[in-house]
Amino acid sequence: MLVRFFFALRAVGVPVSITEFLVLLEALRARVAQASALDFYHLGRACLVKDERHYDRYDRVFARVFQGVEGSFAQLLATVPAHWLQQLARHGLSEDEKRRIAALGGWEKLMQTLRERLAEQQERHQGGGKWIGSGGTSPFGAGGFNPEGIRIGRHAGGARRAVKVWELREYRNFDDGVELGTRNLKLALRRLRKFAREGAAEELDLDGTIDATARNGGLLDLKLVPERHNAVKVLLFLDVGGSMDEHVRVCEELFSAARGEFKHLEHFYFHNFLYEHVWKDNNRRAATQTPTERVLRTYGRDYRVILVGDATMSPYEIAQPGGSIEHWNAEPGAVWMQRLCAAFPHLVWLNPESPARWDYTPSLRMTRELVGERMFPLTIAGLDRAIGELRRPLSAVGSAPPGAAATPVTQEPPPQVS
Amino acid sequence: MGTQRFTGTDRYVATDDLMMAVNAAVTLARPLLIKGEPGTGKTQLAEEIARALGRPLFEWHIKSTSKAQQGLYEYDAVSRLRDSQLGEARVHDIRNYIVRGRLWEAFESEQQPVLLIDEVDKADIEFPNDLLRELDRMEFYVYETRELVRARHRPIIVITSNNEKELPDAFLRRCFFHYIRFPDEATMRAIVAVHFPDLKKELLAEALAAFFDVRATPGLKKKPSTSELLDWIKLLVAEDIPPEALRSADSNKVIPILHGALLKNEQDVHLFEQLVFMHRRVR
Numbered sequence: 001m002l003v004r005f006f007f008a009l010r011a012v013g014v015p016v017s018i019t020e021f022l023v024l025l026e027a028l029r030a031r032v033a034q035a036s037a038l039d040f041y042h043l044g045r046a047c048l049v050k051d052e053r054h055y056d057r058y059d060r061v062f063a064r065v066f067q068g069v070e071g072s073f074a075q076l077l078a079t080v081p082a083h084w085l086q087q088l089a090r091h092g093l094s095e096d097e098k099r100r101i102a103a104l105g106g107w108e109k110l111m112q113t114l115r116e117r118l119a120e121q122q123e124r125h126q127g128g129g130k131w132i133g134s135g136g137t138s139p140f141g142a143g144g145f146n147p148e149g150i151r152i153g154r155h156a157g158g159a160r161r162a163v164k165v166w167e168l169r170e171y172r173n174f175d176d177g178v179e180l181g182t183r184n185l186k187l188a189l190r191r192l193r194k195f196a197r198e199g200a201a202e203e204l205d206l207d208g209t210i211d212a213t214a215r216n217g218g219l220l221d222l223k224l225v226p227e228r229h230n231a232v233k234v235l236l237f238l239d240v241g242g243s244m245d246e247h248v249r250v251c252e253e254l255f256s257a258a259r260g261e262f263k264h265l266e267h268f269y270f271h272n273f274l275y276e277h278v279w280k281d282n283n284r285r286a287a288t289q290t291p292t293e294r295v296l297r298t299y300g301r302d303y304r305v306i307l308v309g310d311a312t313m314s315p316y317e318i319a320q321p322g323g324s325i326e327h328w329n330a331e332p333g334a335v336w337m338q339r340l341c342a343a344f345p346h347l348v349w350l351n352p353e354s355p356a357r358w359d360y361t362p363s364l365r366m367t368r369e370l371v372g373e374r375m376f377p378l379t380i381a382g383l384d385r386a387i388g389e390l391r392r393p394l395s396a397v398g399s400a401p402p403g404a405a406a407t408p409v410t411q412e413p414p415p416q417v418s
Numbered sequence: 419m420g421t422q423r424f425t426g427t428d429r430y431v432a433t434d435d436l437m438m439a440v441n442a443a444v445t446l447a448r449p450l451l452i453k454g455e456p457g458t459g460k461t462q463l464a465e466e467i468a469r470a471l472g473r474p475l476f477e478w479h480i481k482s483t484s485k486a487q488q489g490l491y492e493y494d495a496v497s498r499l500r501d502s503q504l505g506e507a508r509v510h511d512i513r514n515y516i517v518r519g520r521l522w523e524a525f526e527s528e529q530q531p532v533l534l535i536d537e538v539d540k541a542d543i544e545f546p547n548d549l550l551r552e553l554d555r556m557e558f559y560v561y562e563t564r565e566l567v568r569a570r571h572r573p574i575i576v577i578t579s580n581n582e583k584e585l586p587d588a589f590l591r592r593c594f595f596h597y598i599r600f601p602d603e604a605t606m607r608a609i610v611a612v613h614f615p616d617l618k619k620e621l622l623a624e625a626l627a628a629f630f631d632v633r634a635t636p637g638l639k640k641k642p643s644t645s646e647l648l649d650w651i652k653l654l655v656a657e658d659i660p661p662e663a664l665r666s667a668d669s670n671k672v673i674p675i676l677h678g679a680l681l682k683n684e685q686d687v688h689l690f691e692q693l694v695f696m697h698r699r700v701r
Binding site: 015017019020023026027030032033038039042043045046047049050051052055202204219220222227256260 | 434435438439441442443445446448450451453483496499500503543582583584587590591592593594595596597
């Protein structure tokens with residue numbers, strides 16, 4: 001039963017490991033959860049889920065495994081040794097309740113009734129009404145497998161929890177579909193570090209100290225320097241909507257990795273191609289619009305620009321004034337792209353589309369020409385090469401002006417670096 | 419149950435799921451990782467666990483420059499070098515220059531302690547990885563003196579994170595995890611009641627309504643959180659503000675009085691003013 005739960009969690013992409021599963025079993029054995037399925041739900045969540053973005057998936061799996069399946073609670077119960085139940089129940093019962101148990105014919109009889117009720121509940125999904133009505137003060141809840149068990153919290157607000165919390169799915173918003181796989185991306189982005197010594201002096205400057213000590217006649221004279229920090233600045237432009245929808249995940253991974261890695265990171269969104277406006281927040285697109293021209297003015301030439309998009313659209317959207325599918329653009333996107341390339345010599349375009357398909361899309365070829373063939377697939381290997389491109393010193397970059405590298409459009413896609 | 423159970427305290431309201439996570443962590447002596455919006459009482463949780471269970475508390479606050487080693491011990495080579503030049507006698511014993519970190523102190527505690535590792539995400543991305551063995555086995559090795567430091571009692575470790583960096587999987591696997599959700603109105607009432615037991619009913623109702631209004635404003639840079647609400651109510655009580663003054667809808671005030679406690683930067687105040695203004699024009 002629990003093993004199935006474990007695999008169901010893995011199947012929906014919650015990264016649970018065996019260690020965590022064993023911890024859950026250990027916790028169950030230590031009787032951390034003792035009152036109800038709600039407790040079990042909380043305990044399982046604390047043990048197995050390590051990211052609030054996965055809470056919603058946990059809720060869904062929990063609902064499916066422990067409720068959609070007929071008789072699951074009975075099976076779970078069967079896996080628990082009876083004496084545990086007995087002990088637990090005696091623990092949690094008041095004298096009055098114990099008397100009532102005796103009235104029902106003692107423990108054995110009660111267990112019998114419990115089994116019958118469970119069987120009954122298998123047949124009707126909404127059997128909870130009766131279950132609680134007649135069983136609410138019984139020790140069944142203490143067995144911990146009644147989804148609407150007796151544990152209703154101590155404070156007044158707790159009463160609302162009688163509704164199964166996992167069905168409320170309160171964590172839906174957190175599940176943005178980002179896997180924890182951002183570490184690889186981060187390690188790739190790390191190569192873009194450019195260290196500079198800024199801020200408070202708190203690291204021993206060995207050479208300086210030796211030098212100063214020697215000058216001091218052998219008496220120690222400490223010299224400190226500021227610690228090195230990553231001083232690289234990054235502008236990230238992300239294509240959203242339309243054909244990018246299928247690449248949302250990898251883009252989110254990249255974004256989340258970049259945000260963790262760079263202190264100076266600015267991001268903007270665009271749709272399909274760069275025009276006179278970009279924006280910072282997709283939900284409030286109108287309110288957070290920024291003129292592209294202002295972006296060009298605001299950020300210095302030392303910013304590294306990373307564009308992320310599939311560059312898959314109608315060629316008119318790049319080449320023609322008014323080609324944008326969303327608004328009337330006075331100047332073609334190509335002009336804006338050239339301005340961007342001129343303003344920021346360090347620029348790459350990351351494309352989540354597989355390189356094998358790059359040559360079949362005219363707009364993709366045009367974009368590659370516009371960015372001076374600095375387009376790379378959005379894979380770890382592609383990112384590595386893109387970072388290599390961004391690390392090139394300014395003089396070397398200047399020799400390949402944007403658009404000038406009019407290589408034949410039939411060029412082979414860049415080979416994948418393994 | 420042999421161990422004590424944590425059920426919140428007289429000044430800390432713990433929800434059922436939080437209690438479960440804490441009790442699981444206490445029972446199995448594994449670290450508990452707490453995430454949540456700023457101001458939802460992550461740091462306070464450790465203090466309250468220590469208070470409720472009557473355990474000593476050790477706090478280790480992490481900064482961007484913190485290294486895992488600092489939590490264990492540091493060898494102060496520089497002062498030893500200085501002492502040697504001055505010919506001090508204590509220079510011969512290296513133990514004089516081993517400075518104990520918070521983790522070591524917690525390991526040495528006579529009673530099972532609570533150790534708070536606050537804002538673990540502030541440190542470098544490799545920081546949590548450097549603590550894996552220490553958190554797992556609750557022991558570490560001091561190379562300078564060749565001694566093994568082992569915890570007398572596995573401490574109850576509470577780790578907080580603001581989600582600024584992703585934590586490595588190997589680290590997460592060793593922890594229990596709990597995300598403190600922003601409290602709903604009922605829980606919020608309970609929290610306020612714990613802090614201001616004799617607060618007037620109407621004032622609380624008005625204050626909470628105004629507070630949730632402010633929180634619902636789209637696009638705030640920093641949404642006010644529980645701790646800000648408590649500060650604000652403290653101010654309201656101190657100034658003896660009548661409940662009627664908070665009803666912004668029919669008063670001339672565009673934003674709630676003493677809003678400085680709720681809105682923490684001028685863009686947010688500005689945005690809020692604009693929204694209220696637009697809202698009234700529509701009417």
